[in-house]
Amino acid sequence: MRILKLIAIGSIALLNCEAYAQRGNPPKMGTKTDMVTNYPQHLDFLPEMVNLLKVPEGWEVKVAASGLGRPRMLYTGPKGQLYITRRDGGDVLMLTDNDGDQKFDELKTVLYDFKGVHGIAMKEGFMYLCNNQQLRRYPVKADGTLGAMELLIDDLPNGGQHPNRTIAFGPDGMLYISVGTLCNDCKESDKEAATMLQVDPKTWKRSIFASGLRNTIGFDFHPTTGELWGIDNGGDGKGSDWPPEEVNHIIKGGNYGFPFAYGKREVDQSREDPAGDIKESVVKTTQPSTLELTAHMAPIAFQFFKDQSNIPLGYKGDGLVAWHGSWNAKKAVGFKVQRIRFQNGIAVGVEDFLTGFLKGNNRFGRPAGITITPAGVVYISDDGNGVIYAVKRKS
Numbered sequence: 370m371r372i373l374k375l376i377a378i379g380s381i382a383l384l385n386c387e388a389y390a391q392r393g394n395p396p397k398m399g400t401k402t403d404m405v406t407n408y409p410q411h412l413d414f415l416p417e418m419v420n421l422l423k424v425p426e427g428w429e430v431k432v433a434a435s436g437l438g439r440p441r442m443l444y445t446g447p448k449g450q451l452y453i454t455r456r457d458g459g460d461v462l463m464l465t466d467n468d469g470d471q472k473f474d475e476l477k478t479v480l481y482d483f484k485g486v487h488g489i490a491m492k493e494g495f496m497y498l499c500n501n502q503q504l505r506r507y508p509v510k511a512d513g514t515l516g517a518m519e520l521l522i523d524d525l526p527n528g529g530q531h532p533n534r535t536i537a538f539g540p541d542g543m544l545y546i547s548v549g550t551l552c553n554d555c556k557e558s559d560k561e562a563a564t565m566l567q568v569d570p571k572t573w574k575r576s577i578f579a580s581g582l583r584n585t586i587g588f589d590f591h592p593t594t595g596e597l598w599g600i601d602n603g604g605d606g607k608g609s610d611w612p613p614e615e616v617n618h619i620i621k622g623g624n625y626g627f628p629f630a631y632g633k634r635e636v637d638q639s640r641e642d643p644a645g646d647i648k649e650s651v652v653k654t655t656q657p658s659t660l661e662l663t664a665h666m667a668p669i670a671f672q673f674f675k676d677q678s679n680i681p682l683g684y685k686g687d688g689l690v691a692w693h694g695s696w697n698a699k700k701a702v703g704f705k706v707q708r709i710r711f712q713n714g715i716a717v718g719v720e721d722f723l724t725g726f727l728k729g730n731n732r733f734g735r736p737a738g739i740t741i742t743p744a745g746v747v748y749i750s751d752d753g754n755g756v757i758y759a760v761k762r763k764s
Contacts, residue, residue: 403608409694409701412733414754421733422725424760427681430723433748433759434464434473440750440757442535442670443738444489450513451740451748451757452479452489454498456533459484461498463513464757471746471759479514480507485528488536488546497521499536499546501528504568521573525566526551526559531584531602535670540595544568546575547599549584554604556628556643563627565599565619581625581655587671588619593686594714596620600668600690601658603631607639609698613661614668616709616716626655633657660716665695666703670739679745679762686711689722691736691749704732706739706749723749723760 412418414435424430437453440462444452451464451473461480464473480486485500495506496515502525508516525534531549538544550563557563560577565585567578578597588599597619603612604627612631619625629643630636630652642648670691674684687710692703706723709716726734735753742748747760 404606405609405697405699407699407701407730408696409704409727409730409732411753412731414733414751414756418733419758421728422723422758423721424723425721427763428760429763430758430760431471432756433466433471434476434757435755437462437750437755437757439752440755441487441533441737441752442489443740443748443750443757444491445740445742445748446491446509446513448513449742452496453738453750453757454486454489456485456487456500459486461486461489461496461515465513471761473757477514485532487533490536490538490544492538497536497544499525499534501525501532501534504536504544504546504573522568522575526562529562533586533669535586535588537589539590539597542570544570545578545588545597547582547585547588549586549602550627553606554628554640565597567621578621579619579623579625581623581627582617582619583627585617585619587668587690589671589673589688591686591711591714592673592675596714598671598673598688598716600671600709601625601627602668603664604628604637605665605697607637608664609700610664612637613658613664614666615658616660616662617656618659618715620656623656624654625658626652630655631658632661660709660719662719663702665698667693667695669693669737671709672739672741674741677741677743677745681762684708686714688716689739689741689747691739693735693737693752694727694732701727701730701732703727704735706736723758726751 422430439457440453442454453462463477463479465475467474488499490497497506504522529551535547546566564577565579566575568575584602585599601615629648634652634657673688694704695702704727708722710718734751737752738750749758
């Protein structure tokens, strides 16, 4: 573990009152943050490690597939296939469970030439895929493989530090694309960075739906209200305990505070003021988070329980979030899947759903993607050891 003490020195006091009141200056008071670097030790997967995992009472977990490299986002196809994007491999896999035992028997590579592919969605016979700058679609053939590519967008903001775009169609028929900030903690010059974009599939023209979202990789639409919810990654280099990971109700035109604030309008005092204004006044106009969770757990996928069968009473309308795990906290956190509890369409709390990957400062799994099948099977990808886990109700 390595700890660096960084001290940001405020601006020197100016000599006259008029100059001293000038807006847009760096912070007037010195601020201090601790940059913590702690990468938990990776352990290679062994089949018996599944016995270390814990799920809620009445559920069970088993390995559905392994040896898959670095699987990221997941999508359940119309015939029960599991599609997997592999960002590092630039490909998309299709796994098939032929006998219904939640263990995949067949693997096909359905796409192999899309560097950095990450986000995946399907609608009306097409598969939509995106990397940091392109959105493509492909017709899905009867056997689940893909036809010829159609390039829809090729000028999304350059990926920078956060190139992992995700996509989903909303109840309004629009396509939503998450775009993270291009660096850890900067005021972006590209207005589309640190936003949620909305794309009209009739014209493929896009607009900014919401802004001030540092990196909301995981988002989904509530099954009852149809409203958009997302889990935002807080910034690094500000100590082990701050800023929080945020559960946000994302509304059209909403600004969620980044880079000037986190959580419930908590001003980041290490930031310079925006040109022509001060942080405190800007932050007053932003949307507060609904729920704040432990810093640096690194949320990836987020999916709601909807109308799937074999789901316990009370689960519908709750969500699952995959915590990829920390590198920026003194004590390792994350490396698990949690259930976000909702009441009357509003996030109110959190509880563990799949845990056990982290033992002390050692870990054998990094949850990334989540999909919930119509039969109520929850598939979770581990991009650290190339495993797909199946979590389901016991028979």
